[in-house]
Amino acid sequence: MSVALIVNGTDRQSSLDPETPLLWVLRDEFGLTGTKFGCGVAACGACTVHIDGEAVRACQIALGDVWGAVTTIEGLSQGDTLAPLQEAWVRHQVAQCGFCQSGQIMQAAELLAQTPEPSDEEIDAAMAGNLCRCGTYSAIRAAIHDAARALNGGSAG
Amino acid sequence: MSRLGKITRRTLLVGAVAVAGGAAFGVYQIRKPVTNPLRPEDGASLNPYVIIDQQGISIIAPRAEMGQGVHTTLAALVAEELDAEWESVRVLHGPPAAAYFNAALAHGALPVPDYDLGPWQRRVTEGLGAASKLLGLQVTGGSTSTVDGFERMRMAGASAREALKAVAAERLGVDVADLRTEAGRVIAPDGTEIDFRDLAEAAATRPVPQVELRHPYDWKLLGRSLPRSDMRAKVTGQAQFSTDIVLEGMKFATVRICPYLGGGMAGFDAEPALAIAGVEQVLDLGDGVAVIASNTWAAMQGAEAVEIDWTPSPLPPTTEAMFVQIARAFDARPNSTMRDQGKPDEVEAGIEVEYRVPFLAHSTMEPMGATAVLQDGHLTLWVGNQAPREHAKVAAQAAGVAVDNVTLHTVFLGGGFGRRVETDITRQAARIAALVPETPIRLTWSREEDMRHDFYRPAAIARMRGAVDDGRAVLFDAKIAAPSVTRAAIGRMIGREMGGPDKGHVEGAFDQPYAIPNYRVAGHLAELDVPIGFWRAVGNSFNGFFHECFIDELAHAAGRDPLQFRLDHVGAESPVAGGVLEAVRDMSDWGAPVPEGVGRGVAMTWSFGTPTAVVIDLEREQGGIRIARAFMACDPGLVLDPAIVRAQMESGLIYGLSAAVMGEITFTDGRADQGNFPDYDALRMFNAPRIEVGILQDNPHMGGVGEPGTPPAMPALANALFALTGQRVRSLPLLPHADFLI
Numbered sequence: 001m002s003v004a005l006i007v008n009g010t011d012r013q014s015s016l017d018p019e020t021p022l023l024w025v026l027r028d029e030f031g032l033t034g035t036k037f038g039c040g041v042a043a044c045g046a047c048t049v050h051i052d053g054e055a056v057r058a059c060q061i062a063l064g065d066v067w068g069a070v071t072t073i074e075g076l077s078q079g080d081t082l083a084p085l086q087e088a089w090v091r092h093q094v095a096q097c098g099f100c101q102s103g104q105i106m107q108a109a110e111l112l113a114q115t116p117e118p119s120d121e122e123i124d125a126a127m128a129g130n131l132c133r134c135g136t137y138s139a140i141r142a143a144i145h146d147a148a149r150a151l152n153g154g155s156a157g
Numbered sequence: 158m159s160r161l162g163k164i165t166r167r168t169l170l171v172g173a174v175a176v177a178g179g180a181a182f183g184v185y186q187i188r189k190p191v192t193n194p195l196r197p198e199d200g201a202s203l204n205p206y207v208i209i210d211q212q213g214i215s216i217i218a219p220r221a222e223m224g225q226g227v228h229t230t231l232a233a234l235v236a237e238e239l240d241a242e243w244e245s246v247r248v249l250h251g252p253p254a255a256a257y258f259n260a261a262l263a264h265g266a267l268p269v270p271d272y273d274l275g276p277w278q279r280r281v282t283e284g285l286g287a288a289s290k291l292l293g294l295q296v297t298g299g300s301t302s303t304v305d306g307f308e309r310m311r312m313a314g315a316s317a318r319e320a321l322k323a324v325a326a327e328r329l330g331v332d333v334a335d336l337r338t339e340a341g342r343v344i345a346p347d348g349t350e351i352d353f354r355d356l357a358e359a360a361a362t363r364p365v366p367q368v369e370l371r372h373p374y375d376w377k378l379l380g381r382s383l384p385r386s387d388m389r390a391k392v393t394g395q396a397q398f399s400t401d402i403v404l405e406g407m408k409f410a411t412v413r414i415c416p417y418l419g420g421g422m423a424g425f426d427a428e429p430a431l432a433i434a435g436v437e438q439v440l441d442l443g444d445g446v447a448v449i450a451s452n453t454w455a456a457m458q459g460a461e462a463v464e465i466d467w468t469p470s471p472l473p474p475t476t477e478a479m480f481v482q483i484a485r486a487f488d489a490r491p492n493s494t495m496r497d498q499g500k501p502d503e504v505e506a507g508i509e510v511e512y513r514v515p516f517l518a519h520s521t522m523e524p525m526g527a528t529a530v531l532q533d534g535h536l537t538l539w540v541g542n543q544a545p546r547e548h549a550k551v552a553a554q555a556a557g558v559a560v561d562n563v564t565l566h567t568v569f570l571g572g573g574f575g576r577r578v579e580t581d582i583t584r585q586a587a588r589i590a591a592l593v594p595e596t597p598i599r600l601t602w603s604r605e606e607d608m609r610h611d612f613y614r615p616a617a618i619a620r621m622r623g624a625v626d627d628g629r630a631v632l633f634d635a636k637i638a639a640p641s642v643t644r645a646a647i648g649r650m651i652g653r654e655m656g657g658p659d660k661g662h663v664e665g666a667f668d669q670p671y672a673i674p675n676y677r678v679a680g681h682l683a684e685l686d687v688p689i690g691f692w693r694a695v696g697n698s699f700n701g702f703f704h705e706c707f708i709d710e711l712a713h714a715a716g717r718d719p720l721q722f723r724l725d726h727v728g729a730e731s732p733v734a735g736g737v738l739e740a741v742r743d744m745s746d747w748g749a750p751v752p753e754g755v756g757r758g759v760a761m762t763w764s765f766g767t768p769t770a771v772v773i774d775l776e777r778e779q780g781g782i783r784i785a786r787a788f789m790a791c792d793p794g795l796v797l798d799p800a801i802v803r804a805q806m807e808s809g810l811i812y813g814l815s816a817a818v819m820g821e822i823t824f825t826d827g828r829a830d831q832g833n834f835p836d837y838d839a840l841r842m843f844n845a846p847r848i849e850v851g852i853l854q855d856n857p858h859m860g861g862v863g864e865p866g867t868p869p870a871m872p873a874l875a876n877a878l879f880a881l882t883g884q885r886v887r888s889l890p891l892l893p894h895a896d897f898l899i
């Protein structure tokens with residue numbers, strides 16, 4: 001018995017139990033270790049990935065329930081070309097330990113897809129589920145604004 | 158990391174480079190050359206910090222990158238002198254090796270306040286640094302990395318550069334003085350360029366040339382905010398942490414160890430676990446079990462399912478009983494009285510109060526984990542850690558192999574904060590790998606396992622007496638009781654009990670730059686066997702709270718403005734500390750009328766060589782009290798990378814504020830009541846303050862930056878709460894007393 005998935009545009013088969021959370025399928029079976037485990041109870045956001053563009057906690061979605069194409073941090077950039085959010089993250093030197101950052105970026109990507117010019121309040125609300133124990137919040141907020149400007153054709157930086 | 162994996166065979170001895178700082182100590186054993194642990198298969202290692210091969214230049218960072226940017230700054234020290242091209246330099250974690258000892262760790266060992274260290278005392282502590290080399294302590298901690306690497310790393314770059322130039326001079330038949338270096342090349346007067354890569358092999362065999370370091374005026378990299386060497390990997394998901402190593406045939410493991418701390422396991426039934434799809438083995442670890450499965454989820458489900466008969470914890474049954482035990486330490490003679498001025502017993506106290514802080518978990522973003530395999534009698538581990546040699550030693554013991562048969566790769570740390578000095582995860586991984594030889598194991602702890610098997614920041618109690626007269630403090634008399642982190646953690650590391658006065662226990666209280674005529678700080682060590690360990694700023698994290706809240710009480714008792722009151726007592730004692738107070742005063746426009754519903758508080762702590770002041774503004778709004786703004790100023794002396802300093806200040810502040818608002822570990826029957834973020838949360842983006850950071854460089858001595866932001870954050874918050882509500886809360890966390898926005 002196996003479950004078919006599309007991950008980062010590639011067809012994949014999982015042989016794990018359909019009850020297994022997507023997080024572990026990605027990390028353990030597919031070797032996509034950019035998605036992180038922080039809590040397992042939807043409280044930290046480290047495991048955030050997209051399903052059909054929607055940011056979800058991969059620790060909470062059973063393999064058998066995955067309803068669409070999965071995108072992970074590894075699928076956000078095109079080869080060596082970083083996504084605009086990742087570029088902004090580099091410009092603002094956001095990451096410290098970096099462990100939360102895959103999840104932060106995936107969450108921010110959904111925000112910008114839905115709200116191209118978010119206010120501070122909208123950013124704070126959207127990012128509330130993503131913990132950063134290194135306290136990089138002000139850099140994250142600045143990078144999201146910056147990426148929004150870049151995506152909207154303004155000048156970044 | 159994979160490149161270090163290839164480093165084998167050829168052994169090179171280096172001369173003066175590795176001991177550039179050490180030779181000055183004048184002790185024979187310390188002068189002996191340190192073995193260069195780098196033996197690259199291809200390419201050449203010029204000293205323990207530089208490898209040049211056909212791919213380019215790699216710089217070895219002897220300290221662990223746990224977010225604090227140490228890879229970037231340490232590599233920049235080498236690159237500055239080496240004239241390497243910053244963008245193309247790779248930075249690697251060093252292997253376990255005595256060459257990478259941390260000399261600056263001992264800087265804090267003298268029983269003298271840092272701000273008051275005389276030149277001779279600094280020399281003595283440098284001698285103690287030599288002692289830490291003898292112990293071979295390769296530890297990342299105490300905010301020491303930059304101070305420790307400042308000379309050594311630049312020397313390494315400079316001597317490598319000169320060796321490369323010497324080879325080029327011979328080849329070209331020109332005088333070495335006529336050569337210059339730029340962007341990884343030696344350039345001759347006629348414009349001929351030779352790439353370092355083509356000179357490295359020959360340069361590596363040369364005696365180490367005498368070199369002089371460049372004047373800071375000529376620096377091109379240092380002093381600037383550089384792009385961090387680890388940034389790209391961390392925004393693309395490519396950065397490898399302990400459980401991100403993918404090995405052929407790997408199995409996935411987790412553990413469930415007795416949560417009743419100090420208790421054990423009387424027996425277990427593995428059957429329910431083995432019935433779960435994917436679970437393959439349940440191993441007896443003595444005080445718990447390890448479950449091995451085809452994936453981590455199955456392992457975690459399996460661990461939950463094992464039926465285990467735990468034996469009880471010897472600890473007091475409640476947190477309150479633990480505090481009673483801690484308070485008992487007041488009845489015994491103090492372990493230290495490191496500040497003892499005037500005649501405190503002869504001054505009548507106007508205020509006598511007690512403060513308390515709770516146990517705290519580290520709660521690093523990445524739960525503990527490791528990857529390990531025992532193959533043909535050789536153990537290989539990948540683990541993010543703050544003390545590679547200790548980890549390698551423990552791993553060897555646990556797997557029953559010689560330490561020479563251990564290869565330990567330090568990978569990125571998903572947060573450290575002191576937690577990853579501890580070797581428990583490495584011991585487990587090694588043990589499990591030895592139980593299933595030839596099978597690579599990825600061991601991941603659940604968050605619950607992580608939170609319930611921490612080495613906690615200890616709970617502490619302070620009893621304070623104080624008095625004011627004519628607008629000034631005339632008495633500050635503090636007794637501080639807590640179990641000793643120094644004894645617990647260093648004892649675990651070096652395998653014997655540390656005796657003598659415990660400075661770490663009272664730092665942040667005895668060593669503050671206040672001029673008070675009757676000033677005493679006594680440390681009382683409590684006997685309580687809760688596992689405790691280093692935590693961001695450790696002793697300073699509770700003593701800073703006690704000291705600076707009590708100074709606030711004295712200021713109010715004297716009817717004075719709390720910031721000006723501090724300046725009056727600090728200014729003459731230490732202009733450097735006065736400087737950071739003046740800076741936050743100006744940044745926050747302190748003294749301007751504060752609107753209704755706003756409260757502001759201030760605090761200043763001198764820790765790890767860096768005075769740091771914080772002003773916090775609280776705002777009452779619908780739904781709770783918001784930590785609206787924070788103004789911080791620090792003076793770490795010479796600043797090598799301003800953006801990293803700023804990031805560390807913000808990080809330390811948020812870490813401290815998180816603890817002060819809501820951090821608390823309590824115990825029932827020796828088991829931590831908190832297991833995951835819903836019970837032990839931290840500030841998030843919406844309730845973290847807007848932060849302004851001022852960086853001063855008037856301090857004549859370099860200080861650390863990773864920890865000094867944490868201690869003043871907590872008292873500044875409590876003092877702001879007092880300003881807002883008139884309520885003086887003398888215990889942490891504050892959440893039970895005030896409705897902070899969470």
Ligand code: FES
Pocket residue numbers: 036037038039040041042043044045046047048057058059060
């Ligand atoms: S691991 Fe999924 S939210 Fe924390």
Ligand code: FES
Pocket residue numbers: 095096097098099100101131132133134135136224522571572
């Ligand atoms: S960067 Fe370390 S947890 Fe966010």
